[in-house]
Each structure stands twice: as C-alpha cells, then as structure tokens.
Amino acid sequence: MKTPRRNQAAVSRRDFVKWVVVAGVPLILPRRLFGAAAPSNRIRVGQIGCGRIARDHDIPGVLKSGLADIVAVCDLDSARAADGKTLVENLCRAAGTPVPAVAVYHDFHELLARRDVDAVVISTPDHQHAEPALAAVLAGKDIYLQKPFTLTHAEGVILRNAALKSACILQVGSQQRSWKQFRQACELVRSGRVGRVRYVEIGLPVDPTKPDDPEQPVPPNLDYERWVGPAALAYYAEQRVHPQHDYSRPGWLRNESFTLGMITGWGSHHFDTMHWALDCEAGGPSRVEGCGEFPPANRIWNVHGSYDVELLYPHDIRVTVSDRLPNGLKFIGDEGWIFVAREGQATASDPATSSGGLKPLDASHPRLLIDRGLAVQLPRSDEHHRNWLESVRSRQPPLAPAPVAHRSNSACVVSWIAMKLGRPLTWDASAERFVNDDEANALLARPERAPYGAARLALSRSAG
DSSP states (O other): OOOOOOOOOSSOHHHHHHHHHHHTOOOOOOGGGSGGGSOOSSEEEEEEOOSHHIIIIIHHHHHHTSSEEEEEEEOSBHHHHHHHHHHHHHHHHHHTOOOOOOEEESSHHHHHTOTTOOEEEEOOOGGGSHHHHHHHHHTTOEEEEOSSSOSSHHHHHHHHHHHHHHTOOEEEOOGGGGSHHHHHHHHHHHTTTTSSEEEEEEEOOOOOOOOOOOOOOOOTTBOHHHHHTTSOOOOOOGGGSOOSSSOSOOGGGGOTTTOOOHHHHTHHHHHHHHHHHHTOTTOOOSEEEEEEOOOOTTSSSOSOOSEEEEEEEGGGEEEEEETTSOSEEEEEETTEEEEEOOTTOOOTTSOOOOOTTOOSEEESSGGGGOOSSOSOOOOOOSOHHHHHHHHHHHOOOOSSOHHHHHHHHHHHHHHHHHHHHOSOEEEETTTTEETTOHHHHHTTOOOOOTTOOHHHHHHHHHHO
16 A cells, blocks of 8 residues: 555645745735734624525525624625525524624625625625635635636636735635545545555536527616626626526526636536645646537537546546546545545535435445544534634634635636647646647636726736
C-alpha cells in the first residue's frame, strides 16, 4: 500500500497565509472585525438573490445555524424580494426565535453600504456571482457564495486575489465538503486505501433543451436589464430567466450567457471533491481533451448536452468526466476502488437525479472502507453554512475558501473550453494559461456589457 502523504487539513491557516504571499498581496483584516463593530453573539447577514437556491438551501441553512440573523434581502425581482422577507420571518416564527426587522433592497450596492451588516450570502445566477462578490469584498463583508465560484476563469482570478488581499472569510457552496460520505472518501483515498491512484471517473448529469419561446413583455416586478448585467442583452422570455409564478428550476441554468451548464453546475462539486481527495487543491490538470453536444448558439437553452472529457493530473492520474458514468466519483488505484455519490440527492440548483441504487460510499472490498487508523483526518463540518459562520467568528479559513474554489472551478472551465474546441489542450496550472493557444486562452474571459462586470469594477477601483 502506498505511503500516504502528509496529514494536511483542507486549508490550514499556514496555507491560507502562503496563498496570500504567493498572490503578492498584504494580509489585511477589515477594521470592522475589531472593537465595537465586531460581530457579537449574532452575525447580521444580508441575502442577495432570493430565488430557488436561496429559499431551499441558503436562507434555511443560515437560520438553522443558530449563529446569525438575516436582516436584509435583495433581488432584482421585487416579488421574489418580498417573498424572501416573508420566508425569513416565517422560518423564524416556526423556530420560535425572534423575528428581526428585515429590510428589502433592489440594488445590492445599497445593502452592502449598511455598516451594520457583517456578511452576505450571494445566491444569484452564475453570471452575477463575480461582481456582487467583489463588491462585497471591497465593502469589507464576509461572503457565502453559491457555486460555481465564477462564470469565467478571468473573473475567478480577480475575485480570488481580491479575497486574499482583504482576508475576508469567503466560503463557496461546495457543500459536499460538509457531507460525511464525501469527507470519508477523501480521507480513505488520501490515506492510501486504494494504493496509488491511477484513474478517477466522474459522472455528471446533463440538462434538457426545448424550442425557444417567443419574446414576451418584461414583468413589471423584474429589472430585466440589470438582471442580464454583464451578459449580452437579448429579448425577454420567461424561459430565459426564471418562473414568475413558482420557484421551479429556472431557465437561466440552460443558457450559456448565464452559465456553462452541468460541467460547472454540478461539476464544481465533484471536481472539488476530487481535488480534496488527491490533495491538489492548489493545482490542476496539465492536459485536457473533450467533446460535447451543443445546440445552436442562438437558442435560448443552449448549454451542452452529452459530453466526454479526459484530463491528466499530476502523478499521471487520468480523469474521465462524462454524463454516461454513474453520478459520483470513483477513485481507482493499484489496490482497489472507492466510489462516493449523493444517494440521488440534489441541491436546489441541480436537476432531480437518481443514483440508480448506488451506495453513498462503496468500494471494491469492504475492508477499504474501514475508517480506523487513517493517516489523514480532514476537517469535519455538520453543515456548510454553519462552517462559514463559525469561520466568520474565528477568522479561520472555512472548508471551501476562494483559492480552493477557484481551482476546482478552473478545472471545470478548462473542461468546457476543451468541449467547445474539440481538440487536445495543454494547461499550465501555475501560469493559469493554455500553452501556445491563443484561441483557447481567449475563452478564459468574456466581454462585459457596460456598466456591469467584475473586471470593470476592479479596474475602476484600482483607478480610483
């Protein structure tokens, strides 16, 4: 059996500081963390985005922690913002806890301007992750940011570096790190239970497509122009945005102006788990090749369909990612394999899925799953939002901080680019660029429609 590498927590304080040094930025703690302005017994949280993932996952997660009050909600759909306020109040009443005064905002900048708000949860569409998160960093707030980290790789670099410079507590919603079976799988693999890892298989779902709906009037409660934000403006159809009469799965999850599809939507979870298990959270692949089925680009639902991606990781570990594989991760080594899955569970942003009777944690032999005497013990968390809020208090890194989240998301984005181009690509994980490939490097960023975008915000701040 392979001798395991050093026993290392997911992100130690030492590693966190090391990332700061590598980024070339000073370790500065916001003034609000000290003295009279410091978070006290209750952390005051603002909720940005009040859609499906916020209602089903983020708002309940923050309130159930017992550590925080949600004192403000914000959404560009005024009906959803009002529903968010009502949900917070109803959940507090149901739990028998005091109901805070919940302010409602249309513009997240107004929420971030409140000095009495300690932290924010950002549950917006993928294309609206980077700008409000960067604005929150610049406003001195701690952040829980829904996955994926950012829509583009370029946005990820900007946000990661800004988070490191401020030393804010930024947790990304890679909640598999707080699920027992995924932590156990990572501990077992890192402790050498399968011997030397040779292969990893990642199974992910796909999204369906359908014919376009015609142009519709913009609902009076939706600020559609601002909702589109940095993306290219296209005619309004409910199919492109989110349902107006319920909180079912929104259409933006199938449009490449706002997301890259399941390769990042669910891939950000499984790539993150793989990086954790392989102890390569600060690195990435060196080679990637892929293919994918894409509808016509001018369709509303135009994210990828079926796909296959092959990546090469350090130590000659070959990774296969495909919708044809069982939904989960399989680590295959010299001495057996370990498989981990969600038991058919789905987050609010993911499609319903069936594991097909797969076990949440399985192996080629039962002895591989014995969790006694493991050389590597990873940090434990019962709930991802609580882990973040505990970090807000302690100022210690959470389970999924910005540098880690950026690297797992980068692997997803690199895979998407390989699917788009349909040819082998060489990726320099240190330089975070494709080697001698201008066409591939051009896809690491996107134009931003004025006056929106994280790059534009970062440039204006540096100029100021």
